[in-house]
Structures are given as structure tokens and as C-alpha cells.
Amino acid sequence: MAVRAEPRAVAAAPPQVRPRREREQEVLVWPDLVFIEFISAVLFTATFIALSIIYDAPLLNEANPNVTPNPSKAPWYFLNLQELLLHMDKGLAGVIAPTIALVVFIAIPYVDRSNEGQGVWFGTRNAVKITLFSFVFAAVATTALIVFDESKHVQVVEKLGGEWPEALAMFENRRSIDSEGPWPDWSREIPIPFNDMNTDDLPGGTGGFIDKFMYPDGLNLNFPAILVEQIIPVVTMFGLAILMIWILYEMRWVRTVRDGTIAVFSGLMSIFWVLTIVGSFFRGAGQTLVWPWDLVVDEG
Numbered sequence: 646m647a648v649r650a651e652p653r654a655v656a657a658a659p660p661q662v663r664p665r666r667e668r669e670q671e672v673l674v675w676p677d678l679v680f681i682e683f684i685s686a687v688l689f690t691a692t693f694i695a696l697s698i699i700y701d702a703p704l705l706n707e708a709n710p711n712v713t714p715n716p717s718k719a720p721w722y723f724l725n726l727q728e729l730l731l732h733m734d735k736g737l738a739g740v741i742a743p744t745i746a747l748v749v750f751i752a753i754p755y756v757d758r759s760n761e762g763q764g765v766w767f768g769t770r771n772a773v774k775i776t777l778f779s780f781v782f783a784a785v786a787t788t789a790l791i792v793f794d795e796s797k798h799v800q801v802v803e804k805l806g807g808e809w810p811e812a813l814a815m816f817e818n819r820r821s822i823d824s825e826g827p828w829p830d831w832s833r834e835i836p837i838p839f840n841d842m843n844t845d846d847l848p849g850g851t852g853g854f855i856d857k858f859m860y861p862d863g864l865n866l867n868f869p870a871i872l873v874e875q876i877i878p879v880v881t882m883f884g885l886a887i888l889m890i891w892i893l894y895e896m897r898w899v900r901t902v903r904d905g906t907i908a909v910f911s912g913l914m915s916i917f918w919v920l921t922i923v924g925s926f927f928r929g930a931g932q933t934l935v936w937p938w939d940l941v942v943d944e945g
Contacts, residue, residue: 715930724924725917731932732794732819733878742882746913753906762903771898772907778898779908782889783915790881791923794819795934819877823869835866886912 672678719727729738762768767776792798796818799809809817815825886909893899893908929935 716928716932718924718928721921721925725920728791728920728924728928732790734874737875737878749909749913753910757902757906759901759903767907769901769903769907771900771904775893775898775904775908776911778893779889779911780915782892783885783912784919786885787916787919788923791934796821797934819873822877823873826869828869832868833865833870835868 718724726739726743729742732738733742767773769775799817802809815822815827817825889912890899890905890908893904899905899908923934926937926940927934929940
């Protein structure tokens, strides 16, 4: 007779305890975050108090709507755009160029899809060198262009006892390319489509959107003006960016997409700060380029 075997009890495995993470692997709100924020707030507050004690900020004269201070400047965060307005077409400086810069910033995460080095400052081997080179390159190039556009090179030649050659008159500054260049008369009145129609017949009529933005010089194209205000600035901006990347590539510093984005970002930030500093401290009456200690505000 078969004997039924009793089922043997199987010992249950002891519950596995999740290993506790090491302290150095954790970043807690307190004290890691809040303590740093508190110290930063104290330092900023102390700095602001010290600045308010050291520098006097008296109230200016009562505002007069009939008199505009000279120079009249935008808030500091817009001074870079105000500086750009002095060197190129207003629509290009105030709308198109800033939009392109913002699009570049937005596109960086979509262009650089690599997961390597995410969240790490200077996450590539040559990142520090690329950042420094790009920042200095953009700063020097931007400063040189501003100095050229203000004819400071001509003033240096004259202070040294020389005289700027008449043959190079069109290279005194950007605007002189238009005014002093040997442009034939026809280049300033190039017929464009529908140039035989009356501006009153355009959508919106004379002075309307179409007339103002598509036909700023009447029903003809002024090629020298377009060259100076639009073509040269655009070619200069993109040309210098391409030149910077090419130099870094030839130096074997830029080898990945991330290297390229670091270079472009550093260059744009450098341009932002150079334009802001020049607009804040080096623009005097009539937006002329002066030393900071010669800066005087005429309140009328």
C-alpha cells in the first residue's frame, strides 16, 4: 500500500532589503540646496548694501517730456540690441539677429543628441580651451568692428601726424562705403517689379506696410545702402562664425557636435557681454564712442 508523502515545508526566502544609498550619492534639499541658497542670498544682499553705500545715486531732474536726455539709453539688458542698431539695418538688428540667436540656443539640445557628459561642465576633452578661445575670438572681433565703424583707426592715424589716404576714403567706416564708394548713379535706382505703378495703388497705399518695408527707397533698389545695412552685416556675422569654427577644427579642438555647440554658445555669450558693456559705459552724447570717464549725460 502506497504511503502518501506529506508535503515538505519550503522555507520562505528572507525579504531583501534595498541597500541604502551612500550619502555622497545623495543630494538633499536640506542642507545641500537650501544652505547654498541661503549663503548666496546673504552674499548678494551684503553686496547690494555695500554698493548702495559706496556709490551715490541721486535723483535726476524732474522728467521733461519735451527734452530727451543725451545719451538716452535702453535698460541694460537691451543695451546690446541698442548697440546693434548703430551698426546695421534696424529690422536686422532688432528682430532678425536676436531671433537667430534664440533659435540657435533652442536648437542646441536637438542638434547635440549625445548622452555622454550630460550635466557636466565642460564635458569634452577640449571644452575649456574651446570656451576660452571662442570667447576671446568673439570679443576681439566684435570690439574691432565697433572701433572700425566709429572711424577710430582714422583718428589714430591723424593723431600720429598722418592723414587718411583719399583713395581709402570709403574704408573710414561702414557708412562711408555707401557715401564715398565709386557707385554709379544707376546702382542707387535699380528698377524693381511694379516700379511703374503709383505707391497709392499698393496694398495699404503710400506709407503703408508694403510701401514702407518693400519699397523704402521708392520704387527702386538702392544697392549701396542695402549692401551696407544688410548684406555686409549678415556676411560678417556668419563669416566670422564659420571662420572661428574652421580655426578650431584645424587646431583639432573641435571634433564632435558638442564641441561645436560649445564654441557657438561661448561666442554668442561673448558678443552679448561686449555689446552690453560698450552700450553701458562707452556711449556718450549722440551715441558716440567715448571713454567711460568722459561720459556725461545732458539732461537738457
